[in-house]
Amino acid sequence: MPAKYHIQTHPEPPRHKPIGKYCIIDWREDCSACHNCVKRECAYSVYNDERDRLQHIAEDYVEYLYECKGCLCCVQSCTKGLLTQQVNPEYLAMGDDVWTADIISSTWFQAETGKIPVSGAGYPGPFRGPGFDSILTDMSEIVRPTRDGIHGREYISTHVDVGRKPMKLEFNADGTLKTDFPTQVEIPLPVIFNMMPWHSPSAKVSQAILDAANELGTFVITDDPMLTANDAAMPHISKDAKSEPAISRLAQWNDCPGVMDKIKAAKSSNPSLVAIVRLPLESVGRAVELVKAGADGLHAYADWEGAAGNGKHISIAVRDLHHALIAAGVRDQVTLFASGGISLAEHVIKTLLCGADAICVDVPLMIALECRVCKNCTQGIKCPIGLADVDHDYAVHRIVNLMGAWHSQMLEMMGAMGIREARRLRGEAGRAMFFDDLERDCFAPVFGKRVEVK
Ligand code: SF4
Numbered sequence: 001m002p003a004k005y006h007i008q009t010h011p012e013p014p015r016h017k018p019i020g021k022y023c024i025i026d027w028r029e030d031c032s033a034c035h036n037c038v039k040r041e042c043a044y045s046v047y048n049d050e051r052d053r054l055q056h057i058a059e060d061y062v063e064y065l066y067e068c069k070g071c072l073c074c075v076q077s078c079t080k081g082l083l084t085q086q087v088n089p090e091y092l093a094m095g096d097d098v099w100t101a102d103i104i105s106s107t108w109f110q111a112e113t114g115k116i117p118v119s120g121a122g123y124p125g126p127f128r129g130p131g132f133d134s135i136l137t138d139m140s141e142i143v144r145p146t147r148d149g150i151h152g153r154e155y156i157s158t159h160v161d162v163g164r165k166p167m168k169l170e171f172n173a174d175g176t177l178k179t180d181f182p183t184q185v186e187i188p189l190p191v192i193f194n195m196m197p198w199h200s201p202s203a204k205v206s207q208a209i210l211d212a213a214n215e216l217g218t219f220v221i222t223d224d225p226m227l228t229a230n231d232a233a234m235p236h237i238s239k240d241a242k243s244e245p246a247i248s249r250l251a252q253w254n255d256c257p258g259v260m261d262k263i264k265a266a267k268s269s270n271p272s273l274v275a276i277v278r279l280p281l282e283s284v285g286r287a288v289e290l291v292k293a294g295a296d297g298l299h300a301y302a303d304w305e306g307a308a309g310n311g312k313h314i315s316i317a318v319r320d321l322h323h324a325l326i327a328a329g330v331r332d333q334v335t336l337f338a339s340g341g342i343s344l345a346e347h348v349i350k351t352l353l354c355g356a357d358a359i360c361v362d363v364p365l366m367i368a369l370e371c372r373v374c375k376n377c378t379q380g381i382k383c384p385i386g387l388a389d390v391d392h393d394y395a396v397h398r399i400v401n402l403m404g405a406w407h408s409q410m411l412e413m414m415g416a417m418g419i420r421e422a423r424r425l426r427g428e429a430g431r432a433m434f435f436d437d438l439e440r441d442c443f444a445p446v447f448g449k450r451v452e453v454k
């Protein structure tokens with residue numbers, strides 16, 4: 001049995017004070033200094049951890065505690081009712097509708113600790129929403145993790161294969177294999193690192209992303225000629241590029257007329273190269289054509305908010321593409337990557353359930369380095385956290401921590417779904433419930449058509 005894949009995480013504190021969700025406002029006036037102060041009972045040691053910082057805040061004013069999980073224990077139990085909980089207005093202003101403040105904050109926590117995020121106040125939100133929130137996973141077939149922990153004896157593998165697969169094996173008369181088996185590259189996570197959607201990272205950040213990918217055993221898509229010689233690099237070749245990736249194991253071409261001829265030329269000097277073609281997620285007919293022409297893999301992309309060119313959410317567009325490849329009888333031959341708007345570990349699993357083999361992640365790598373998705377950098381305005389100038393080890397640890405936390409959550413979800421192999425997640429729609437389908441098939445016959453309330 002192969003060695004278990006394990007991601008070693010190390011706590012890596014933030015460089016800047018994170019913007020927290022809950023503020024506990026502590027009106028110190030009239031504090032009775034009782035012996036059983038509720039602050040000592042905080043399960044998350046918020047007051048202990050904050051002690052140093054609070055010493056530098058004016059004594060007679062409110063105190064904002066950014067690590068508070070909102071369990072309300074201290075607010076309810078203070079004998080004098082001195083504590084009040086508020087939602088931090090700076091937090092509410094962070095991010096946008098897709099890259100929400102909750103996603104940014106939870107990503108910071110994961111990058112700092114390498115742990116699965118928890119919420120002390122339970123889940124307060126709705127049970128369905130747009131995009132990935134309209135997919136529920138079926139957690140009804142639990143394997144060992146509940147008894148043995150997610151890193152216990154029962155091995156749940158997150159490895160996937162990248163490359164073209166033959167549909168049959170042929171043998172010579174003497175029993176030896178006749179089929180020329182195409183190159184397969186195994187990655188231990190169904191995740192590779194994408195190019196950034198709104199700007200190229202600085203040389204320091206790019207190097208850190210590459211080194212984190214090396215540590216994790218995955219790949220980075222890059223068009224930086226200084227980085228393409230690295231083992232973890234997956235060169236991106238634009239339609240105007242003159243040179244071919246001579247030494248890489250994986251490479252990605254932008255779709256263009258004659259792209260398969262370019263790939264053929266590259267493979268003549270590097271026969272073990274696995275060639276991926278990048279194309280818009282909605283280009284279903286073209287995707288089928290490329291697989292029939294011999295592409296080893298496809299990278300189908302939505303925009304960075306998860307919308308395909310036809311307006312469909314990435315989850316629906318991936319299902320359409322997966323089904324089209326099945327209908328054409330070519331789905332098993334090709335590796336399908338999907339990218340755009342994937343911000344949480346659960347999105348990785350859900351994209352695979354919709355039909356992808358693996359995903360490409362981008363913005364969360366920046367958020368791991370404390371990016372606030374303010375988009376100042378797109379307008380030439382100064383970055384509030386100086387992201388371009390990060391320390392190398394800090395950046396590598398934070399990215400590895402984030403992937404460690406995602407890996408743990410993938411194991412939890414797969415364990416609860418009764419799936420021990422990430423390879424089996426592809427298109428496994430029987431483990432997912434799509435709210436729109438449920439509503440159409442179950443509720444519509446009883447309650448009629450949904451009316452959107454404005
Ligand atoms: S429980 Fe309330 S009143 Fe008592 S010491 Fe703590 S903050 Fe002051």
Ligand code: SF4
Pocket residue numbers: 024041042043044045046047065067068069070071072073074075120
């Ligand atoms: S609300 Fe809960 S988590 Fe927040 S400071 Fe009070 S006891 Fe700690």
Ligand code: SF4
Pocket residue numbers: 366370371372373374375376377378381382383384385386387
């Ligand atoms: S300016 Fe800095 S914090 Fe804001 S989006 Fe750009 S990199 Fe992120």
